[in-house]
Amino acid sequence: MDGLFTHRAYLPKQELFKQINSRLKTVDNLWGISTPDTVIELPETKSVTRTIELNEPNGNKKAEKQVVTFKRASHFNTANDQLTTASQWTTDQSIFSEYPIPVINGYSSLVNNRLIAKIDSLQANSNMDSSIIKVNYVSNSFDKIQNTNMAWLDNVQLMNNSIHVAGWHVTNQVATHPYHYIIVFDKTNNKELGRVQVTTPAYRPDVKQAYDLYNAEYSGFDVTVPLNINNLSTSSDELVVISRYSNDINGEGDYAEYWNPSIKLDQSNNSALDGFDTSADNTLRVTGWHATNLALTKPYHFVILFDQTTGREVGRQRVLNSVRADVQKVLPNIGNSLLSGFTADFDLNGLDLSHNLQAISRYSDDMNGEGNYVDSWFNPVKLMPNKQQNIGYLDSFNVSDGQLQVSGWHAADMTSLEKNHYLILFDNTTNTQILSQKISNTMRSDVAQVYSNIQNANWAGFNVNLGKENLLPGHSYSLVSRYSTASVGNGDSGLYTDYWFTLPQQNQQAYSIDNVFMTKDGLHLTGWMASDYSVVAPKAYLIILSNGQEIGRQKVSLTDRPDVANVYPTISNSLHSGFDSVVKVDTDRMGDTLQVLLRFTGSDDGNSNYYDQLSSAYSTNAGWFDQLMVDGQKVSFAGWHIDDRTIDKPFQYIILLKNGSEVARVKLNSNEQNLTRADVKQVYPYIYNSENTGFSGEITSPIDLENSNIQLIHRFTSSDDGNSSYVDYYSPVLKNKII
Structure with a gap:
């Protein structure tokens, strides 16, 4: 059941109830329960807390x-899976009650430095936090007559156009001046840079112990003051932090303040180049950080690329700074140290990587990077390797199943720059690219052992299926391994290094007839046939020739032969090359030999657009007389006779010739014919009934055989008298001389 539903950690209410409803209906259906649709009320509550x-x-x-x-009710209609939510929140009690602050003898209660005896009531609403x-x-x-006005800064840190200030300020005037502000003032040009109200006084019992003044125990502050950098003349201006208690909520009116010692900003110029290298998208990526207070009045950050070899700028990028907490940790007094990181990408087109290139980080007060600026120049870098070795090897090329599978390796020093790897199939005959595919490299420790001085030797391998691709017969192809700086297309839009592998010519053919033997149904053939031409002529035929004339053909569906694919991986579709078929033949037209024509054709009848392979010749008949002895008028014999044309000839005769003329014949009985001859079967397995081809017996002449040339004929025939539709085998002539 769980497989019927979507499970997530969180779903919108509408979808959640829809899925619950669907589940319940599914359960009802499984158990044959009928539950009427209804509208379900779904109470909902929300609380606002004042602590x-x-x-x-x-x-x-x-x-x-x-x-x-607050509460409201939603309604879910099980009939249409719709959730309707009430728009208004309601409450029985919408007022935060007045709260009298408990009195503690000897102490006054303060909220934000103001004497308060009670917390007023407040109207609450559903949108309130x-x-x-x-x-x-x-x-x-406390010492009411002491006029001490004392402050201390525990921490002052410039960060991202603001100053973080922590410390304390004590004075009895807090009693009448409850509004506390921290102000940053530029003494150099006499301008305020920023202020912030202290709304959460910090507990400082240490200060109370040292100064018995009003509210000293809550005299601490820890605030961040945003700065108006436009009011700053230069980063060398003298700044001061002022702590002010005022009787006016905006910090003006009558006030008591303390000017802390002046602050001089760190004037150092700090930077580091983390990365200067080509990336996978045809760019030179420059990364690092640049932190300096000298940039306080220079908001525009640029990374400039300078060609030291030619002495000219070749690119600049305005950058948005990124967070570098590691830099801030080391340089806490530099205002932009937290946001000092940069990344700039320069198009490689037009850059000469054999030159010394230098990155410059610049903060400027001008949007185009000129005007007043502060620079940090990084050391020049020559990206082009001094050695540019380029070598590869194709381990395998396999098109046996119609898919183009290739493996090998390509090692090149330029891979330090060219990080994208492509394989490209190129038709040399038509001078066109057939396909390209971006690939990932594999480890080749064997290559690294031999070519340890080449950049990527350890990761130079590839083993890739490039998909189904029909390689045209007669065409010449190459596989191109390309390393490129470009990440799109075939990599030709960037810098690239190619290695060309020559692929086998697409004109290969091969075949094997594993077994051939004649049956009553026809010639039974097993084997395989493979041809690069099967790409354009995919239909397969077996055609039987006898003495050069066709006597039968059969269209075949080829089956898988992994053994053939292993031996002939470079022939297209060699995996699908097997056959096991019976070809019906015309035995009346059969001669002394048979040949098998293995044809791939583009036509249904097999008579056009074809590519042939012709087998060697197979004999259709053979025989031998092992014994031929004359004893008076009696002749004994033994031998064997096979012929593919005997399929429909069940009768066997021995005919006796004297001086070329028939003098006697005998029809062989079952004990004299079809005798087992395994030796014949071994030599002629492909001729019909070769295992049961032996014969033996004797024949008697009605006339004298002395001083005559004696010869026997073994005959297969379809006629009972042996005089029609027959095939013969003649014995050698025996000269029977009596002295």
Whole structure:
């Protein structure tokens, strides 16, 4: 059942209920249950929380949570799988109640440095976020007559056009000036660079212990001040952090402030080049980082490519800086250290990689990279290898199953630049590309052992199926292994290095007749036939010739022969080359020899657009008289006789000739004919009934045989009297002389 449904960690409500409904209906159907469709009410709730956090003097923290819960109802219609959601949230109680702050003797309660005895009630709504109100208790016991105004900066860090400031500021004037601001001021040009209100005072018991002043225990701050860099003259300006307590919510009005010691920014210019190399998309990729406060007033970052050999700029890219936490960790006082990373890609077209190329990182105040700028020049690099060895070898080329499978290796020093590998099939006859395929290399430790000084020798291998491709017979093809800087097409749009492998000529043919023997149904042939021409002439025929004349043919469906494919992998479709077929032949037209014509043709009748292979000749008949003895008028004999034309000739005769004329004949009985002759079968397995071809017996002449030339004929015949439709085998002439 689970296979019927989609399972995900999260689904939208509509889809979730739709799938649940589908599952329930499936269960009902399986169990034969009928459940009427209905509208299901789906209650939904949402809560908004106001947390009042009390920071008691003894260090305890207490929290009072006020919760307003909203509710609404959705409805799911099981008939049409539609979920309808109510648009309005409602609540029985929409007010956060007024909260009297608990009184602790000897302490005053403050929220954001302001004396507050209660938290006012508040109207809640469903769009409101939950909130936290922190209540701090400060001692009412402090030195009220002390006029100390003291501050300290624990940390000042410039980062990404802002300054992170942490420290503390104590003064009794906080009691009447509760609004605390941290301001960054440029003393050089007398301009404010930025300010931020301290809304969450930091607990500083160490400061309270040192300074018995009002609210000293909550005099800490830890804020980040955004800077208006446009108000900065130069990165060498003298900056100061001001801590201000004001009686005005915007930080103006009447105030008490403390000017911390001036800050001089780090003026160092820091950079590093991480990468300077070709990438897989026909570009030169330059990566690194450049961190310097000298760029504070120079917002435009460029990477410039300079040809040191020719002394001219060959490209520039405006870049967006990337995060480099590692750089910030080492250079915390550099404003752009966190966002100091860069990546620039330059089109390789038009670049001379044999030259010394140099990358420049530039921060400028001009959008085109000129104007006022600060540069970092990196060391020049010559990308082109000094050695450019290029060597390869084709281990195998296989088209036996109609798929073009190739394996080999190609090692080239230029792969340090050319990172894309393509295999291209090229027709030399028509001077055209047939196909190209981008491939991944394989490990070849054997190549690395021999060519250890070539760049990619250890990963120079390939073993790829290039798909079904009909190679035209008579054409000459090459396989091109190409390393390129370009990642599209066949790699010819970038820099590339080729190695050409010559493929076998597409004019190969081969065959084998494994078994051939005549049966009552015809000539039974097993074997295989393979030809590159099968690509254009895919229909296969077996044609039987006798004395050069056709006496039978059979169209065959070829079967798989892996053994042939192993031996002849370079012949197209050699895997599909096997046959096991019976060809019906006209025995009346059969001569002394047979040949098999193995034909691939493009026509259904096999008579045009064909390519032939002709077998060697097979005898259709043979015989021998092992014994021929004359004793008076009696002649004994033994031998064997085979002939493919005897299929329809069941009768056998021995005819006695004296001086060339018949004087007697005898019809052989079952004990005298079809005797087993395994020796004949071994020599002539392809002639009909060769295993049962022996004969023996004797014949008596009615006349005297002395001083005569004696000869026997063994005859197969279809007539009972032996006088029609026959095939004969003559014995040698025996001169019977009586002295």
